[in-house]
Amino acid sequence: MLASDDKNSLKRTPLHDLHVSLGGKMVPFAGYDMPVQYPAGVLKEHLHTRASAGLFDVSHMGQIALRPKSGKVEDAARALERLVPQDIVAIAPGRQRYAQFTNPDGGILDDLMVANFGDHLFLVVNAACKDADEAHLRANLADVCVIEQLSDRALIALQGPKAEAALAKLCAEAPAMKFMDAGPHRVAGLACFVSRSGYTGEDGFEISVPASDAEALARKLLENPDVMPIGLGARDSLRLEAGLCLYGHDIDTATTPVEAALEWSVQKSRRTGGTRAGGFPGAEKILAHFDNGASRRRVGLLAQGRAPVREGALLFAGEAGGDPIGQVTSGGFGPSLGAPVAMGYVPASSSALDTKLFAEVRGQRLPLTVAAMPFVKNTYKR
């Protein structure tokens, strides 16, 4: 933990009082005092989200507006393409896309969501990276954009099969939204930004709401008996089952988007031969990985036994001897699968589905199989 995670110096989200009143077990996370779980516990919270609807406070994440000085959103989009390997120009108004800020070595500085709100771009970035991201944007895009971190807004995720019905009671437009639609909407009469997306593999929404109204909105959503508050513990097990990367663990400054198996997130227009190929930090290395393959790859791993294989466990090709060939970057127990799940990096030659590997756990080598992700089928409303 960071030194700044000392309880007294921890920041609080606008929903902090709500978490405490709901019995949340508060822990330091990315400089914030956050609920890791509520009295129901991680297992029930996880399963409830997959069966019904879960409400998550993700207000610690950064929300950034990129406003084009010209008034033309295409100018902001074109400028942002200097920093990410994604096609931002092609994001239609009312849509959003997953992206990564890359560094000159082709590594990932942060991963983020980029939405086109018609007259400006709206970014959601990781809590631990948000100040660095803002500085990075200012240093590189200030000629074209006014950059504003929207620190006066909270962010609430509502996830699960009953999220649509729960939100529809407060926002009539919600059911018509499709996966990755995003834009300003009134929710319970409040000026919100709503996207149909999330970090659980379930259908659901993320709702950006003015900080002063956040608790009232969260309480209104929680009045619905289908909606349960969910802590960071279940957020992590849900995203792990969904095969989604956690920044700083599964992706970081030393992993390229290709190594991280995120090729799907880099559109053809930015790859070799595309209309706007390259032109982002680390393009040479990242495009070489596209063209020639990377020597290692992030893969899903299923254990054959019941023992969870956790972050940091070394991976081996054989049951005894030999040097490690890779490492687990996220791992734990998948409550919906009822079995251990993990992801990690292995040599490309060992990344094919059904490849048998071994993870060292407490001095023993446990058998694993390279498996397709997501581990649990996603239910996005496309």
Add this chain to the structure above:
Amino acid sequence: MTTTLYTSDHEWLAIDGDVATVGITDYAQQQLGDVVFVELPKVGRTLKKAEAAAVVESVKAASDVYAPISGEVLETNAEVAGEPALVNSDAQGKAWFFKIRIADKNELGGLMDEAAYKAHTA
């Protein structure tokens, strides 16, 4: 007749003659949350006091269970290994972990009785 003693690491020991049955306390299971995996020591292994003897894992994290005293492992609880959630439902009963032959009764002197343990977790 059995006496139950406790460690500051939240293990309980039910002492019956020269055999102790060991598990983790109800307080410990509450702190851990939903238990999804239990790894027990091999029968016949000789444990030294304070050495890692078993592992209990929740969805979130793995925790070691330390040998509260020294001695040989006589028996382990296959039921709790097969159904780890027993630790949450009956930590100080059905969810015992292992039985150990007490090598040195003097080691029991450093353990807490129920009143002292209650004060410790208050």
